[in-house]
Amino acid sequence: MTNPEELLQRQREVLPDWIALYYERPMELVRGEGFKVWDSEGNEYLDFFGGIVTTISGHAVPEIVEAVREQAGKIFHSSTLYMIESQVKLAEKLVSLSPISGDQKVFFVGSGSEANEAALLFATQYRNSSEIIALRGSYHGGSFGTMGITGQSSWRPTPRSAIDVSYAMTPHRSYSPLYERFEGDPEGFARACADDVRRLIETATTGRVAAFIAEPIQGVGGFIEIPPAYFGRVKEVLDEYDVLFISDEVQTAFGRTGANFWGIEASGVEPDMITMAKGLGNGLAIGAVMGRADVIDSISPKLHISTFGGNPISAAGALANIEYVLKNDLQHNADEVGSYLKERLQKMAEGNPLVGEVRGRGLMLAVEIFGPDGEPDPQGAVRFLQACRERGVLVGKGGIKANAIRISPPLTITREAADEAADAFEEALAEVGASARVG
Numbered sequence: 001m002t003n004p005e006e007l008l009q010r011q012r013e014v015l016p017d018w019i020a021l022y023y024e025r026p027m028e029l030v031r032g033e034g035f036k037v038w039d040s041e042g043n044e045y046l047d048f049f050g051g052i053v054t055t056i057s058g059h060a061v062p063e064i065v066e067a068v069r070e071q072a073g074k075i076f077h078s079s080t081l082y083m084i085e086s087q088v089k090l091a092e093k094l095v096s097l098s099p100i101s102g103d104q105k106v107f108f109v110g111s112g113s114e115a116n117e118a119a120l121l122f123a124t125q126y127r128n129s130s131e132i133i134a135l136r137g138s139y140h141g142g143s144f145g146t147m148g149i150t151g152q153s154s155w156r157p158t159p160r161s162a163i164d165v166s167y168a169m170t171p172h173r174s175y176s177p178l179y180e181r182f183e184g185d186p187e188g189f190a191r192a193c194a195d196d197v198r199r200l201i202e203t204a205t206t207g208r209v210a211a212f213i214a215e216p217i218q219g220v221g222g223f224i225e226i227p228p229a230y231f232g233r234v235k236e237v238l239d240e241y242d243v244l245f246i247s248d249e250v251q252t253a254f255g256r257t258g259a260n261f262w263g264i265e266a267s268g269v270e271p272d273m274i275t276m277a278k279g280l281g282n283g284l285a286i287g288a289v290m291g292r293a294d295v296i297d298s299i300s301p302k303l304h305i306s307t308f309g310g311n312p313i314s315a316a317g318a319l320a321n322i323e324y325v326l327k328n329d330l331q332h333n334a335d336e337v338g339s340y341l342k343e344r345l346q347k348m349a350e351g352n353p354l355v356g357e358v359r360g361r362g363l364m365l366a367v368e369i370f371g372p373d374g375e376p377d378p379q380g381a382v383r384f385l386q387a388c389r390e391r392g393v394l395v396g397k398g399g400i401k402a403n404a405i406r407i408s409p410p411l412t413i414t415r416e417a418a419d420e421a422a423d424a425f426e427e428a429l430a431e432v433g434a435s436a437r438v439g
């Protein structure tokens with residue numbers, strides 16, 4: 001096996017410089033089993049990031065591996081010009097689990113970005129409008145269209161866009177100037193932030209907006225929880241102006257948030273479309289838009305294809321994955337173990353000035369790292385990641401200020417694994433604190 005230094009050198013020769021790699025000494029993961037992974041040097045880790053919030057059922061799950069193996073032995077590929085039974089079955093399963101009522105359709109693609117691209121296509125065609133409202137701090141993908149509705153400049157290397165986007169305020173204590181005025185009054189805060197969306201529609205758009213798109217918990221933004229009450233109030237505003245609601249559930253679907261199967265269900269709001277990827281395939285390349293049949297069927301001319309979308313292997317694997325999530329009630333485990341882990345993180349944070357907010361739901365948890373000066377500390381977050389690695393735990397990073405530690409293991413983790421990781425987090429935090437004092 002190639003050693004990591006040599007592989008890095010070769011990667012730098014032929015892959016783009018801007019591909020983000022974690023750690024000063026980047027690693028290659030070569031094997032996984034359940035919630036554990038091994039690097040090319042044989043080191044074992046608890047996988048508490050799940051390949052960016054993706055590995056929902058865990059690695060090398062026999063039922064999923066077998067479904068992929070069986071399909072691979074039959075046919076890899078046919079394209080959407082031919083029917084694919086596993087794709088139809090997967091769509092039937094997703095619709096049966098959908099929080100949207102009425103007739104629905106599902107369109108399969110290869111990734112989260114593509115799912116959002118497709119949702120933008122359907123919404124803009126249905127409403128005959130190119131205007132979209134997104135939230136500041138959002139991340140909707142790395143393709144040209146989806147970067148155009150991403151509210152984080154660090155993930156938006158070009159200001160150009162095919163979409164006419166207006167950004168609404170992030171309804172969160174750290175990002176909304178309204179928060180202080182409504183402290184202790186979450187309903188009032190939600191209403192005031194939703195009123196901002198109304199003002200945005202009335203002042204910054206033509207009034208004919210195609211869609212409002214939001215993540216129920218902003219993922220790349222650092223697991224920022226959008227208050228469920230906000231979505232309730234915003235939906236009333238959207239209904240007044242006939243604006244469609246797209247819930248970007250690329251990170252929050254399939255029980256990840258614990259209490260709900262879909263993140264948006266916490267608000268009781270029925271979106272018009274849901275976009276998904278990541279956990280859908282547990283690592284297989286698949287994404288989808290599910291939503292109102294009249295919206296998805298509205299494109300004109302009425303011809304569209306996807307060469308790889310929902311291909312036989314991804315569809316068969318995703319179906320086995322969703323069945324595994326349901327059969328083993330992983331949502332319940334995410335709720336139970338996630339609440340337990342969150343309590344441990346909150347205890348770690350108590351009285352520690354290096355920790356800001358501990359937030360998130362289910363197994364989508366974040367811890368903000370602050371410096372001794374009380375400011376967000378992105379370097380401290382980098383040191384925390386490294387210190388966790390040295391203790392055998394992989395976690396992620398994110399946030400507008402790049403100081404949020406993101407914790408999103410497979411939904412199969414046990415309390416013991418949560419304890420082991422939490423012990424590592426406490427030690428890592430102490431190490432960050434010590435180096436901050438020395439520094």
Ligand SMILES: Cc1ncc(COP(=O)(O)O)c(C=O)c1O
Nearest residue numbers: 111112113139140141219250251
């Ligand atoms: C909420 C959200 N939407 C869309 C995407 C884009 O998905 P992909 O990287 O599969 O294109 C991501 C990726 O992180 C995401 O978090």
